[in-house]
Amino acid sequence: MQVRGPFDLHTHSSVSDGTEVPADLVASAAAAGLAGIALTDHDSTAGWESASAAAREHGVSLLPGMELSTRHGWQSVHLLGYLFDPADAGILAETERIRHDRITRAETMVARIGHDYELEWDDVLAQTTPDATIGRPHIADALVAKGHVQDRGEAFATILHWRAGYYEPHYAPEPLEGVRLVRAAGGVPVIAHPAVSSDRILPEDYLRRLVDAGLFGLEVHHRDNSRAGAKRLLELAAKYDLAVTGSSDYHGTGKLNRLGENTTAPEVVERLVAAASGWAPVLG
């Protein structure tokens, strides 16, 4: 595959917590002048088909992918997986388990919030598309609709913050298991925004185990990585021969992140596609 323009390797649609349906997200990417994007909804591949059809229509490239929720101890780690086989039994079982537990967890949080604010589970369901991966952003949207907060940002800073007392974690596998699952399905794993706080990068000995299991790269150029953290990530990438990616983590109107605000070097996209064997990209 030859890459001819800017590529954004991390975007969300309404299949998870983005605000545009997959086809509209692809249209937005074309309008933004991107050569291609990866669709990386949380814990779901349900948008791949419609996004692929839209990519063919608009003449942009599409790398179907996913942002897999994992956890190392108390630390939430988002693992981007690209071009894996979406019918792989291991991936299917794990993502179904995560999505299912996300519902139970969101119901628990809504029940807790409901003691102090007028909020019901139906208010959250009203903010989701059928079969979407449910997360705190949908509870945030319900809180906005009810007039309790102004926007998702305020909801996350207040009611949805883990310190507020309503928080409940959801099931997530270890990052090492995530890397193994993505690789076993022919996909290419990259750690998303690994330095959202510079003192929270995974321990180096654990990172080495991820590399040994087939980790491909680190998402260094992302607005949530701290400046010091991004510098450290570049050192780690050089030391362990990991690819460096950049992306927006676009969520439509759900976040300030704009499509193409960070992009990935063409040769890295080409290497990533060459490393995959589970699924073929749509070439624009």
Ligand code: AMP
């Ligand atoms: P959850 O996985 O359900 O705990 O929710 C985390 C998700 O919320 C992440 O995928 C982010 O995209 C989103 N998120 C986190 N902080 C914010 C924020 N301040 N504004 C909007 N979305 C956010």
Ligand code: FE
């Ligand atoms: Fe998100």
Ligand code: FE
């Ligand atoms: Fe993330």
Ligand code: ZN
């Ligand atoms: Zn994301």
